[in-house]
Amino acid sequence: MWEITLVLSALACPSLGAPQDAVAPTPAQIIFQNAVVNADGSFNYSFEASNGIKVEESGYVKPAIDVRAGLGEDKNEEDNGDSQVIQGSFSYTAPDGTPINLKFIADETGFHPEGAHLPTPPPIPGAIQRALSVLPDATSEPPPQ
Structure with missing residues (x-):
């Protein structure tokens, strides 16, 4: 019995190691490319x-701009916390055929994408919205005691 198991496993192993996708996709070609990097x-x-x-x-x-230290763009401070601001967009077609278009900006506040394919939060139910509207404003000053 163990001989049959050994022979069957020996025959099955090469087929398990074979590539699953016999058709290799054609690599994409770059049609257009432009890059400019400035010293600033x-x-x-x-x-x-x-x-x-x-x-x-x-x-x-x-x-x-560090208001407390008086540092800003006109000062020659080595490490004053400058930040990189990047904005851009990209587009492609998803595997299901859906066109994907995304615009974004990334700065000191984070990455902010915009696109029709991105999920949006559900609306706040009316009862919760009413409860939130009667709460005191957290940015206002506390009542005098």
Whole structure:
């Protein structure tokens, strides 16, 4: 009995190691590409591929202004917390055929994408909205005691 198991497993192993996708996809070709990087940290980058992918990005360095220390863009401070601001967009076709278009901006406050395919939160139910409207404003001053 163990001989049959050994023979069957020996025959099955090569088929398990075979590639599952016999047709290799054709690599995408770059149709257009442009990149400009400046000494001040600003840049502009874009490309388009033969499979429909399009990408555009641009960015610049935003000088930080430290009000407490009097530091700003006119001061020569080595590490004043400058931040990079990048904005751009990309588009492609999802595997199910849906066109995906996304615009974004990324800065010191984070990454902020916009696109019709992104999920949105459900609306706040009316009862919760009414309860929130009667709560005191957290930004207002506390009542005198």
